Amino acid sequence: MNFWRFLFPKSLSGENELTYGERMAALRNLPKFFKMVWQTNYWLTITNALLRIIQSAIPLAILYTGKLIIDHVILLSQNKINHSRHHLWQLVAMEFGLVILSDSVGKIITLLDTLLGDLFANNTSVKILEHAAILDLDQFEDASFYDMLERARQQTVGRTVLLSQTLGQVQDIITMGFLITGLVLFNPWLILLLLIAVIPAFLGESHFNNKTYALYFGQTSERRELEYIRYLGASDETAKEVKIFSLSGFLISRFHYLSGKFYRDSRQLSLRRTAWGTVFAILGSAGYYGAYLIIMLRTVNGNQSIGDLTFMAGTFMQLRGLLQGVLGRFVFISQGAVYLRDLFDFFDIKPHMVIAANPRPFPHPIQHGFVFENVGFKYFNGEKWANRHLNFTLHAGEKLALVGENGAGKTTLVKLLSRLYDPTEGRILLDGYDLREYNLAELRMQVGIIFQDYLRYQMSVAQNIAIGDIREKENRALIVSAAKQSLANIFTEKLPGKYDQMLGRRFGQGIELSGGEWQKIALARAYMKDAQLLILDEPTAALDARAEYDVFLRFADLTRGRSSVLISHRFSTVRMADRILVLEKGELIEIGSHDELLAQGGHYAELFHLQAMGYR
Numbered sequence: 001m002n003f004w005r006f007l008f009p010k011s012l013s014g015e016n017e018l019t020y021g022e023r024m025a026a027l028r029n030l031p032k033f034f035k036m037v038w039q040t041n042y043w044l045t046i047t048n049a050l051l052r053i054i055q056s057a058i059p060l061a062i063l064y065t066g067k068l069i070i071d072h073v074i075l076l077s078q079n080k081i082n083h084s085r086h087h088l089w090q091l092v093a094m095e096f097g098l099v100i101l102s103d104s105v106g107k108i109i110t111l112l113d114t115l116l117g118d119l120f121a122n123n124t125s126v127k128i129l130e131h132a133a134i135l136d137l138d139q140f141e142d143a144s145f146y147d148m149l150e151r152a153r154q155q156t157v158g159r160t161v162l163l164s165q166t167l168g169q170v171q172d173i174i175t176m177g178f179l180i181t182g183l184v185l186f187n188p189w190l191i192l193l194l195l196i197a198v199i200p201a202f203l204g205e206s207h208f209n210n211k212t213y214a215l216y217f218g219q220t221s222e223r224r225e226l227e228y229i230r231y232l233g234a235s236d237e238t239a240k241e242v243k244i245f246s247l248s249g250f251l252i253s254r255f256h257y258l259s260g261k262f263y264r265d266s267r268q269l270s271l272r273r274t275a276w277g278t279v280f281a282i283l284g285s286a287g288y289y290g291a292y293l294i295i296m297l298r299t300v301n302g303n304q305s306i307g308d309l310t311f312m313a314g315t316f317m318q319l320r321g322l323l324q325g326v327l328g329r330f331v332f333i334s335q336g337a338v339y340l341r342d343l344f345d346f347f348d349i350k351p352h353m354v355i356a357a358n359p360r361p362f363p364h365p366i367q368h369g370f371v372f373e374n375v376g377f378k379y380f381n382g383e384k385w386a387n388r389h390l391n392f393t394l395h396a397g398e399k400l401a402l403v404g405e406n407g408a409g410k411t412t413l414v415k416l417l418s419r420l421y422d423p424t425e426g427r428i429l430l431d432g433y434d435l436r437e438y439n440l441a442e443l444r445m446q447v448g449i450i451f452q453d454y455l456r457y458q459m460s461v462a463q464n465i466a467i468g469d470i471r472e473k474e475n476r477a478l479i480v481s482a483a484k485q486s487l488a489n490i491f492t493e494k495l496p497g498k499y500d501q502m503l504g505r506r507f508g509q510g511i512e513l514s515g516g517e518w519q520k521i522a523l524a525r526a527y528m529k530d531a532q533l534l535i536l537d538e539p540t541a542a543l544d545a546r547a548e549y550d551v552f553l554r555f556a557d558l559t560r561g562r563s564s565v566l567i568s569h570r571f572s573t574v575r576m577a578d579r580i581l582v583l584e585k586g587e588l589i590e591i592g593s594h595d596e597l598l599a600q601g602g603h604y605a606e607l608f609h610l611q612a613m614g615y616r
């Protein structure tokens with residue numbers, strides 16, 4: 001590659017680069033950041049700050065004592081007897097004391113930084129989890145949201161470094177203030193030389209850090225993909241499919257491609273950074289030796305003492321190191337502040353689901369039921385309507401079944417009913433009032449829903465069931481009764497640890513259940529709370545025919561007097577419902593009891609006969 005093009009490339013990832021103004025603006029995040037640090041633990045924060053102020057005065061004191069020592073030694077060596085050795089020992093003891101003080105304070109500062117950093121990381125992780133909990137379901141379904149969440153998560157650990165860097169920065173600036181005062185008193189011109197030596201390095205650092213952020217930002221979703229491939233390639237949940245479909249080669253080559261791409265991009269940048277870094281380092285050394293020359297000449301000409309020479313050379317050397325550090329760190333901090341923006345941006349995301357200011361209490365019992373008035377719903381990232389023109393009533397105490405082909409909109413309908421989403425058009429009324437007017441937490445308590453893609457928690461049987469109403473996690477009697485209702489009790493009693501048996505293979509002594517057994521555990525969750533509306537979204541697909549029959553007889557029995565919605569592709573189950581809703585392409589095309597719909601000879605009858613034919 002052309003050397004000039006190597007040093008001055010067109011752009012690596014131009015569109016993500018931030019302007020200088022944007023990075024300065026990002027510094028405004030620092031006060032907010034320190035507010036969070038302060039809230040984490042104000043005692044640790046105050047002690048840290050005080051110790052750093054003490055620490056910043058020590059270098060000048062050591063240098064000056066050093067100068068006094070040398071001057072005194074020279075006088076003594078020239079046999080000027082009016083200077084006593086006793087004073088020399090005092091000076092040496094003082095310098096020794098200062099060095100010990102500096103070392104001890106430094107160690108304590110590092111300790112405080114670590115403690116504060118760990119606490120901060122823990123607190124931020126908790127805040128991220130808490131904030132994620134209040135966000136809406138559709139926000140989780142947005143890929144750009146995931147990217148931001150991912151970057152915010154990484155901030156928690158990365159920011160502990162930012163914390164010590166920013167505190168260290170303030171400390172170094174104060175130290176420099178002391179040293180510059182010392183230097184100016186001796187020779188102000190040296191300051192100019194100092195600036196000339198370090199400013200190019202600062203600009204270079206700033207430029208490359210900006211590039212690094214741009215590169216990192218541009219790679220966020222690909223990095224998530226890399227993590228996903230890592231998970232697919234080596235986890236207990238995926239190992240079976242990966243083997244059966246011989247996916248490892250495919251996954252490894254994708255991993256190889258992505259990681260190779262990241263490597264090449266950052267190598268490019270690192271190489272150029274190193275090349276420029278070397279140029280700036282040479283410039284810095286030239287500045288230092290220029291200053292050294294001036295100091296030496298002044299000493300040789302008798303304008304200052306040897307002690308002054310060591311003091312100035314030492315001060316200049318330390319200032320150079322400090323200034324370079326401060327400027328470089330400034331870039332790091334402004335960069336960190338830019339990353340912080342991701343964290344605060346995440347905290348700024350507000351759920352858009354409307355929560356009633358004065359919510360209506362949930363009716364006990366439901367009097368009339370749920371009325372769908374021309375309800376339509378479009379997923380935010382979808383073009384087509386998942387549900388449209390829905391007009392029907394789910395009467396109090398009624399058992400409704402939803403049928404329809406894959407993608408007909410059954411799951412979407414029950415998500416609207418449980419207010420995981422709000423309708424895009426139309427409205428759902430409960431006992432005459434819009435569902436949005438009710439208290440959301442109460443609604444969630446009163447509507448029990450088990451999805452087809454329920455989670456298999458790597459926890460004990462009892463905890464897995466208690467998920468249905470986590471407030472009752474210690475209520476063993478309730479858990480056992482819920483297990484009895486879903487028939488999960490039969491196999492649970494035979495497990496070595498019974499209800500305390502760990503499930504799943506991820507943690508020690510876990511046992512894997514069969515698909516049907518897992519489903520019974522999930523079903524038991526529905527019986528943990530006394531919900532007025534129970535929704536089962538294809539919860540029996542993995543059950544054998546006898547188990548499904550038993551489960552539904554119980555379900556019908558247990559939900560007597562309560563409303564329920566059942567989604568199933570098995571007509572033997574569906575026919576138990578009072579009324580059946582047939583959906584096609586998101587719209588309601590038929591409604592009625594099993595016999596009525598068969599008599600109509602429409603879509604339901606056709607699907608029913610198709611399935612019945614399979615059994616003949």
Ligand SMILES: Nc1ncnc2c1ncn2[C@@H]1O[C@H](COP(=O)(O)OP(=O)(O)OP(=O)(O)O)[C@@H](O)[C@H]1O
Nearest residue numbers: 141379381382386405406407408409410411412413
């Ligand atoms: N989270 C989502 N984001 C975007 N579109 C979605 C989402 N979930 C479902 N859809 C789309 O909405 C439509 C209805 O999906 P839904 O899950 O309600 O169907 P279903 O009748 O429950 O299907 P199945 O019988 O396969 O479970 C489908 O076209 C689907 O692609």
